[in-house]
Amino acid sequence: xxxxxxxxxxTPWFYPTPGGxxxxxxxxxKAFSMMGLKVFVITLSMNTNNEIIFDNKLKKNGIEVIRLxxxxxxxxxxxxxxxxxxxxxxxxxxxxxxxxxxxxxxxxFYLNKIKLPSVTKVHGSWLYQNYQGYRNxxxxxxxxxxxxxxxxxxxxxxxxxxxxxLAPALIAIRREVKDMLSTRFGISRDKIAVVPNxxxxxxxxxxYNNSKHSYLKDLSLNIDSDVKVVLYIGDFSYLKGFHFLxxxxxxxxxxYRDVVFLIVGAYTDETYSRxxxxxxxxxxxxxxxxxxxxxxxxxxxxxxxxxADTIILPYVDEITNVxxxxxxxxxxxxxxxxxxxxxxxxxxxxxxxxxxxxxxxxDHVIELLKNExxxxxxxxxxxxxxxxxxxxxxARATLEILKNQINM
Numbered sequence: 082x083x084x085x086x087x088x089x090x091x092t093p094w095f096y097p098t099p100g101g102x103x104x105x106x107x108x109x110x111k112a113f114s115m116m117g118l119k120v121f122v123i124t125l126s127m128n129t130n131n132e133i134i135f136d137n138k139l140k141k142n143g144i145e146v147i148r149l150x151x152x153x154x155x156x157x158x159x160x161x162x163x164x165x166x167x168x169x170x171x172x173x174x175x176x177x178x179x180x181x182x183x184x185x186x187x188x189x190f191y192l193n194k195i196k197l198p199s200v201t202k203v204h205g206s207w208l209y210q211n212y213q214g215y216r217n218x219x220x221x222x223x224x225x226x227x228x229x230x231x232x233x234x235x236x237x238x239x240x241x242x243x244x245x246x247l248a249p250a251l252i253a254i255r256r257e258v259k260d261m262l263s264t265r266f267g268i269s270r271d272k273i274a275v276v277p278n279x280x281x282x283x284x285x286x287x288x289y290n291n292s293k294h295s296y297l298k299d300l301s302l303n304i305d306s307d308v309k310v311v312l313y314i315g316d317f318s319y320l321k322g323f324h325f326l327x328x329x330x331x332x333x334x335x336x337y338r339d340v341v342f343l344i345v346g347a348y349t350d351e352t353y354s355r356x357x358x359x360x361x362x363x364x365x366x367x368x369x370x371x372x373x374x375x376x377x378x379x380x381x382x383x384x385x386x387x388x389a390d391t392i393i394l395p396y397v398d399e400i401t402n403v404x405x406x407x408x409x410x411x412x413x414x415x416x417x418x419x420x421x422x423x424x425x426x427x428x429x430x431x432x433x434x435x436x437x438x439x440x441x442x443x444d445h446v447i448e449l450l451k452n453e454x455x456x457x458x459x460x461x462x463x464x465x466x467x468x469x470x471x472x473x474x475x476a477r478a479t480l481e482i483l484k485n486q487i488n489m
Contacts, residue, residue, distance in 0.1 A: 279472035287411035312389035322395035327363035
């Protein structure tokens with residue numbers, strides 16, 4: 082039984098802002114609430130009607146969202162101080178027992194040595210994990226983006242290092258993040274627990290796969306229900322391997338014409354525009370074979386997965402929420418090898434491709450399109466494999482780490 086009655090989850094990224102961190106905090110907040118804890122989510126305000134509607138729904142489930150109204154170019158840094166001031170006030174009122182920080186959000190809190198059980202979740206540090214690949218990608222950007230991204234790297238590195246050093250405990254979402262924290266930041270491995278993300282099996286479930294025709298209509302996608310759909314989900318970024326897409330699309334279409342590539346996930350108009358420009362540059366953008374959707378709300382994502390025959394995840398990042406959700410939906414995926422999943426399960430729960438071997442990646446996509454029995458076999462096994470991931474397990478593991486700090 083947990084000694085805590087309330088918990089604050091701190092993150093600058095929360096709904097309606099899209100992304101993996103938003104989804105993580107949302108699911109974890111629900112899991113804590115189901116366990117009987119009063120949950121507070123401290124995050125940034127985007128000043129939209131959508132967030133008001135969303136927050137009111139959560140409040141009915143015992144989750145209170147506190148949105149900090151911060152503006153200006155230093156919004157991210159100001160958020161760190163505002164978090165400290167907000168938590169200090171809540172502690173004084175006696176309404177929180179412990180805190181779960183995301184990435185660097187506990188920076189000022191830790192600098193001021195606040196005595197309250199806490200843990201910092203490191204959702205991923207791709208700038209450090211894939212440094213050489215990041216440098217190669219950065220070299221292809223224009224001067225303005227080179228300067229901006231370089232300053233981001235330096236600033237992020239310094240703040241993260243101090244935050245992680247001062248935190249009493251760290252949770253890494255996968256083993257490679259723990260390795261990075263240990264080797265690059267010199268943090269004791271005993272201080273870092275690896276707790277994989279969960280998946281919402283009620284929302285992401287193979288039973289939805291029988292409604293492809295109606296979902297195509299609901300989503301207003303002009304795609305024949307008999308045509309095979311290859312789905313890419315990501316924010317059109319380097320991290321999600323969007324730069325691999327032009328070659329993948331071009332080569333697959335040369336050998337398998339009766340297919341539509343559905344590309345979903347651009348968070349902003351700017352990333353959407355850059356993605357379209359890249360596809361046009363390499364001659365991959367053909368109206369008949371490519372459909373691009375900027376962003377799909379979380380609750381409609383099962384519909385997107387359901388209409389896919391094959392899901393391609395050429396991510397630079399390692400295993401993500403998308404990998405787990407796709408598997409839970411019983412979909413065959415093609416992905417670069419994942420350290421968290423044994424490669425011996427290649428062709429059993431997914432098509433695992435040696436990292437950045439794009440030509441092999443293409444061959445595996447074509448094989449799945451041609452071999453429906455293999456695709457079905459992989460999808461069924463993937464759904465069973467995904468049952469090991471649950472948000473309830475993540476919540477229990479987090480509380481156990483916090484519990485260990487009571488007598489420290």
